[in-house]
Amino acid sequence: MMLFLFAKGMLLGLAIAAPLGPIGMLCINRTLERGFLAGVAGGLGTALADGLYALMAAMGFSVFSSVLDRVSMPLAFLGGLFLLWLGWKSFTPKPAAVAATTGARDLIGTIIATFALTMTNPATILSFAAIFAGLGLAEADGAGKFLVVAGVFVGSMLWWAVLSGGVALARRRLPESFALWTSRVAGIVLIGFGVAAIASSVYHLVA
Numbered sequence: 001m002m003l004f005l006f007a008k009g010m011l012l013g014l015a016i017a018a019p020l021g022p023i024g025m026l027c028i029n030r031t032l033e034r035g036f037l038a039g040v041a042g043g044l045g046t047a048l049a050d051g052l053y054a055l056m057a058a059m060g061f062s063v064f065s066s067v068l069d070r071v072s073m074p075l076a077f078l079g080g081l082f083l084l085w086l087g088w089k090s091f092t093p094k095p096a097a098v099a100a101t102t103g104a105r106d107l108i109g110t111i112i113a114t115f116a117l118t119m120t121n122p123a124t125i126l127s128f129a130a131i132f133a134g135l136g137l138a139e140a141d142g143a144g145k146f147l148v149v150a151g152v153f154v155g156s157m158l159w160w161a162v163l164s165g166g167v168a169l170a171r172r173r174l175p176e177s178f179a180l181w182t183s184r185v186a187g188i189v190l191i192g193f194g195v196a197a198i199a200s201s202v203y204h205l206v207a
Helices: 003-019 022-034 034-088 096-101 106-121 123-135 142-171 176-206
Strands: none
Touching: 003 034, 003 123, 022 034, 022 106, 022 142, 022 176, 034 096, 034 176, 106 123
16 A cells, blocks of 8 residues: 555656746756756656655645745745846857756756746645645555655656756757857747746736
């Protein structure tokens, strides 16, 4: 039964992480610029945030619903500004050769950035709460809940490791100009997500 709950958590983590959004574009971009470890570092920040949101959903979503109502719009606005900054930075990518010299400070910075970006999307906890209820995970006992949360983290981290690994392998077979153009496309996508997040928060504020 415990193993079954852990497996369900892993599937949940994979389901939440797999859709390619701004975090996915950022992970691909970092992998192309700085290598596999940078991509995994970005995934780790997101997996930690996913695990934290899963923990909130597991411990009782109703406790957080009133708080989310108050902070969702400010968080969306801040997240939108952060996405705009990341998109602008993507237009000036580091050369691919720099990937071999990525230091611990860069990796920690990437983890913090993706963790913050994921946490500024309160809709994530709504997804977790809905899926928890749909899979019957909310009724798990204390130990079961933590196994589910651990499974969510492992599943999310597994996806980012596979994505980063695939991009890193493909990077060796592609011309250097591919990384440059991918970075520019990622920048446009990130800016688009940022503008949408800011517009949505402003609309709800004035509506």
